[in-house]
Amino acid sequence: MSEAVPESARELVDRVYRSDSRRVLATLIRLLGDFDLAEEALHDAFAAAVERWPQDGVPANPRAWLVSTGRFKAIDGMRRRARFDASLGELAQRLDAERSDTGESEPDGVADDRLRLIFTCCHPALSPDAQIALTLREVCGLTTEEIAHAFLTPAPTLAQRIVRAKAKIRDARIPYQVPTQAALPERLDQVLRVIYLVFNEGYAASSGTAVTRHDLSGGAIRLGRLLVELLPEPEAIGLLALMLLHESRRAARTSPAGELVLLADQDRSLWDRAQIEEGRTLVERALSSRRVGPYTLQAAIAAVHAEAPSAGATDWEQIVGLYDVLARVDPTPVVELNRAVAVAMRDGPAAGLTIIDALLAHGDLDDYHLAHSARADLCRRLGRPADARVSYQRALGLTRQEPERRFLERRLRELTPDLPSGVM
Amino acid sequence: MKYLCLIYEDEKLWHSMPKGEAEKVYGEYFTFTDGIRKSGHYIGGNPLQPTNTATTVRVRNGKVSTTDGPFAETKEQLGGYYLVEAKDLNDAINVAARIPGARIGSIEVRPIMEIPQQ
Numbered sequence: 001m002s003e004a005v006p007e008s009a010r011e012l013v014d015r016v017y018r019s020d021s022r023r024v025l026a027t028l029i030r031l032l033g034d035f036d037l038a039e040e041a042l043h044d045a046f047a048a049a050v051e052r053w054p055q056d057g058v059p060a061n062p063r064a065w066l067v068s069t070g071r072f073k074a075i076d077g078m079r080r081r082a083r084f085d086a087s088l089g090e091l092a093q094r095l096d097a098e099r100s101d102t103g104e105s106e107p108d109g110v111a112d113d114r115l116r117l118i119f120t121c122c123h124p125a126l127s128p129d130a131q132i133a134l135t136l137r138e139v140c141g142l143t144t145e146e147i148a149h150a151f152l153t154p155a156p157t158l159a160q161r162i163v164r165a166k167a168k169i170r171d172a173r174i175p176y177q178v179p180t181q182a183a184l185p186e187r188l189d190q191v192l193r194v195i196y197l198v199f200n201e202g203y204a205a206s207s208g209t210a211v212t213r214h215d216l217s218g219g220a221i222r223l224g225r226l227l228v229e230l231l232p233e234p235e236a237i238g239l240l241a242l243m244l245l246h247e248s249r250r251a252a253r254t255s256p257a258g259e260l261v262l263l264a265d266q267d268r269s270l271w272d273r274a275q276i277e278e279g280r281t282l283v284e285r286a287l288s289s290r291r292v293g294p295y296t297l298q299a300a301i302a303a304v305h306a307e308a309p310s311a312g313a314t315d316w317e318q319i320v321g322l323y324d325v326l327a328r329v330d331p332t333p334v335v336e337l338n339r340a341v342a343v344a345m346r347d348g349p350a351a352g353l354t355i356i357d358a359l360l361a362h363g364d365l366d367d368y369h370l371a372h373s374a375r376a377d378l379c380r381r382l383g384r385p386a387d388a389r390v391s392y393q394r395a396l397g398l399t400r401q402e403p404e405r406r407f408l409e410r411r412l413r414e415l416t417p418d419l420p421s422g423v424m
Numbered sequence: 425m426k427y428l429c430l431i432y433e434d435e436k437l438w439h440s441m442p443k444g445e446a447e448k449v450y451g452e453y454f455t456f457t458d459g460i461r462k463s464g465h466y467i468g469g470n471p472l473q474p475t476n477t478a479t480t481v482r483v484r485n486g487k488v489s490t491t492d493g494p495f496a497e498t499k500e501q502l503g504g505y506y507l508v509e510a511k512d513l514n515d516a517i518n519v520a521a522r523i524p525g526a527r528i529g530s531i532e533v534r535p536i537m538e539i540p541q542q
Contacts, residue, residue: 173513173535175513177514
């Protein structure tokens with residue numbers, strides 16, 4: 001019995017670390033005004049918990065205990081080092097004098113700290129790469145090695161990126177705050193972009209092992225959930241819905257041999273119904289806000305696909321309609337391309353091809369492999385193999401993704417049967 | 425904290441601008457400067473003469489070398505600056521976004537390095 005107690009306290013510390021370390025860190029950054037100092041304090045606080053909880057018992061509010069212990073340890077450390085550096089002594093004095101607001105009495109304050117952390121990590125004054133690395137490190141708690149592995153970047157490069165980002169936060173004085181109402185839409189877009197980039201890196205990229213990739217998508221979904229919980233803006237809800245609806249198809253997207261399977265050919269019984277259900281509920285919630293943005297519209301399109309028992313039985317009328325709205329909200333050539341594919345499904349390949357040829361003539365999509373593979377597919381369906389071949393080859397020359405490449409090569413082989421009198 | 429807001433724009437634009445329009449922009453600068461004086465952000469600021477008046481000075485191996493013009497040919501040139509006092513980077517970005525030149529060219533916002541006084 002006396003031996004079992006310390007062990008269970010240790011397990012509790014581990015559990016609290018997993019569930020609450022990011023919240024404690026977020027509050028410590030606010031109280032100490034420095035990322036590195038806060039990380040050190042977080043480490044010291046958990047080390048103290050391992051030592052003291054088995055003896056003194058677990059505090060009533062472990063999170064508040066960790067925050068005040070971490071803060072105390074940081075100030076204490078500064079005092080000791082102040083013998084060599086007088087400015088640290090002043091800083092310690094100032095931090096000590098400030099009301100020790102650990103967030104114990106105001107749960108909203110703690111929630112704000114996590115939002116502060118997200119907005120600071122995704123500040124537009126940091127490079128996009130640094131925003132992603134810092135968010136995964138500080139908000140999701142991934143180690144530098146894990147992030148480096150997931151992005152196929154050498155760990156020292158990634159560590160350097162994080163060090164530089166923290167230095168910029170300190171030296172340019174990027175504030176630890178949630179943006180003002182006026183700046184919020186632009187800054188929220190930035191945060192959503194970071195989350196979606198992380199998701200897509202895990203969902204669409206081909207290199208790296210499947211497991212780490214899945215971790216990235218899972219991390220992005222957790223971030224999305226956290227954001228919706230803290231700041232339920234329609235587009236944050238829309239993005240979470242979009243990620244869940246895409247994620248629901250993960251098992252059906254690749255064949256057992258690792259080949260890419262297009263939406264039309266996927267085994268829909270493999271789709272994750274729970275994720276679809278949650279995604280659909282969120283889409284409805286976002287749509288009911290009447291402030292509809294691009295993420296919500298893309299999620300709505302994904303939801304229409306999710307409802308269809310087969311590609312042929314898809315409500316293409318509704319999908320084209322949603323693309324029409326999306327093209328007005330987010331008028332980009334890629335949206336126009338996707339709309340053209342939907343038009344081809346509704347009105348036949350010739351109608352889609354007319355739009356794609358006009359888009360390609362404009363030049364914007366000339367280097368985009370999916371534009372050429374979409375054109376190739378429509379030509380193939382129209383019985384124009386020579387045109388299809390040219391476009392597949394163009395797409396093949398542009399893609400950098402291995403499964404994509406194999407998929408395109410397979411399609412090209414199907415166009416060029418070995419035997420001239422090949423049977424169907 | 426002090427930030428230097430460097431105003432970069434294509435100086436040729438000023439030459440080709442009709443007189444009335446240039447005067448309108450000057451007026452906007454006057455209003456902006458007045459505004460940041462009242463809000464307490466303003467420390468200093470000046471427009472610069474065009475780059476053809478610039479001289480670049482270097483000392484190499486103890487020898488002074490003087491050359492004509494700016495150091496590098498760029499599409500946008502440094503045309504002026506404001507030195508402002510701001511609470512943090514977000515505050516400085518708010519000020520920089522109101523500089524009339526931000527709509528024509530771009531503003532580089534740089535924190536001033538504080539040298540500790542002994």
